[in-house]
Amino acid sequence: MSEYHWYWRREKLPKTIRNPSGRGSSSRLFIACRQTTLPAKQQKALVKEWCEVLPTLDHVMELRFLTKVPQILFDAACRLPNAKVGKDRK
Numbered sequence: 001m002s003e004y005h006w007y008w009r010r011e012k013l014p015k016t017i018r019n020p021s022g023r024g025s026s027s028r029l030f031i032a033c034r035q036t037t038l039p040a041k042q043q044k045a046l047v048k049e050w051c052e053v054l055p056t057l058d059h060v061m062e063l064r065f066l067t068k069v070p071q072i073l074f075d076a077a078c079r080l081p082n083a084k085v086g087k088d089r090k
Helices: 040-056 071-077
Strands: 028-031 062-065
Touching: 040 071, 062 071
Parallel strands: 028 062
Antiparallel strands: none
């Protein structure tokens, strides 16, 4: 039998957003900017926009992607200046 060290905490989750313009000022950001119904060219532009915006978000401490992300978007997320990672996150 396997042991699992994961548990689910009931918490109020922030609104999931697709466009950077809808991000608000929350320290928690949930992004679903892929697997949209946008044409490929607009989808690529949306990812590029997020890549430019993410490293500038000083107030964001928690970031979650709710869809698959390309490497370029993951790299931009890694440049969040005040992100909390792993066990430090509360």
